[in-house]
Amino acid sequence: MMHLTITNSKLLFVSVAVICFVVIVLFVQYKQKNNEKNINQTEIQASGISTHDTNRFFDKYSFQNGISIKDDTIENQKRILGAIVPHHLLPSFIIANIFDRITRQDVETIILLSPNHHDIGNTPVVMGKLGWSTPYGEIKPNIEIINAFTQKDYISIDDKILDNEHGIVGLLPFLAYYKNDIKIVPIALRQNMTKDQLNDLSQSIADISDEKTVIVASVDFSHYLTSAQAQQNDKETQNAMKNYNIDKILQMNSDYMDSPQAIVVLLQAMELNDAKSMNILYNTNSGKLMNDLYGKTTSYFGVVFTR
Numbered sequence: 001m002m003h004l005t006i007t008n009s010k011l012l013f014v015s016v017a018v019i020c021f022v023v024i025v026l027f028v029q030y031k032q033k034n035n036e037k038n039i040n041q042t043e044i045q046a047s048g049i050s051t052h053d054t055n056r057f058f059d060k061y062s063f064q065n066g067i068s069i070k071d072d073t074i075e076n077q078k079r080i081l082g083a084i085v086p087h088h089l090l091p092s093f094i095i096a097n098i099f100d101r102i103t104r105q106d107v108e109t110i111i112l113l114s115p116n117h118h119d120i121g122n123t124p125v126v127m128g129k130l131g132w133s134t135p136y137g138e139i140k141p142n143i144e145i146i147n148a149f150t151q152k153d154y155i156s157i158d159d160k161i162l163d164n165e166h167g168i169v170g171l172l173p174f175l176a177y178y179k180n181d182i183k184i185v186p187i188a189l190r191q192n193m194t195k196d197q198l199n200d201l202s203q204s205i206a207d208i209s210d211e212k213t214v215i216v217a218s219v220d221f222s223h224y225l226t227s228a229q230a231q232q233n234d235k236e237t238q239n240a241m242k243n244y245n246i247d248k249i250l251q252m253n254s255d256y257m258d259s260p261q262a263i264v265v266l267l268q269a270m271e272l273n274d275a276k277s278m279n280i281l282y283n284t285n286s287g288k289l290m291n292d293l294y295g296k297t298t299s300y301f302g303v304v305f306t307r
Contacts, residue, residue: 049130049163051131052131053133062092079211079306082215082305083216097281097302099177106211109142111185113215125154127186132184140184142185202265223296226287230298246264284299
């Protein structure tokens with residue numbers, strides 16, 4: 001009888017201990033979530049905006065022209081894990097076609113790499129946590145992934161910078177038109193990123209990506225050259241990208257592209273995820289598109305990466 005009493009006491013003690021442990025764990029998780037919510041709210045208040053408005057970067061004519069041009073080859077495609085699109089709206093058909101292809105897949109998140117065109121901010125990499133209002137619905141951020149990235153000392157949250165970054169803002173109406181329940185991770189890259197930071201960001205993106213994640217580099221290529229000069233430089237760029245020649249790409253200036261950093265992060269993430277098959281769907285320039293072969297141009301690529 002005494003033995004049973006002692007055993008029951010032990011069981012009672014263990015049960016109480018387990019319950020206390022569970023309560024403590026739940027309390028800690030609750031506090032962490034509240035702290036994270038408060039931090040997010042503080043960041044949003046500091047930005048001075050509540051939602052990004054894409055309307056001032058939206059050109060209805062370019063948009064309608066882009067989505068009206070169909071490509072019958074879309075139906076027979078491998079799964080896309082990465083892509084390159086322009087952010088100038090003149091070649092809107094490239095933007096529309098690539099996002100049409102991507103959103104026909106079961107995709108939940110787009111990691112969107114853009115140049116930081118004004119090259120401003122307190123860190124080499126800037127991200128944002130606000131939603132994006134478009135004429136076709138609101139695009140929401142993937143807060144879980146964004147929070148994971150912002151633990152790094154070279155990344156910060158600055159929605160004010162992203163609010164004026166056309167490398168991100170101009171693309172989102174196209175994305176919302178095809179799939180407005182998709183989430184994005186907007187990333188603006190400054191030119192002062194070190195190679196170690198590029199490597200770390202590429203690895204982190206590759207690690208967090210799955211079959212429902214697509215990495216997109218929003219990049220315009222050669223700037224201010226004639227159409228013929230742009231075509232020549234694009235050949236060099238194409239060779240460097242196809243050969244994954246990271247060192248050469250990092251040496252390229254605006255005669256070749258506006259964000260070697262975004263291209264390097266994309267290429268390295270594709271290599272890490274075994275998606276090195278690069279299919280160039282488009283390569284053109286504004287001189288060709290506007291029939292002005294001797295004026296200053298910008299060139300464009302539309303590329304998808306598969307396994």
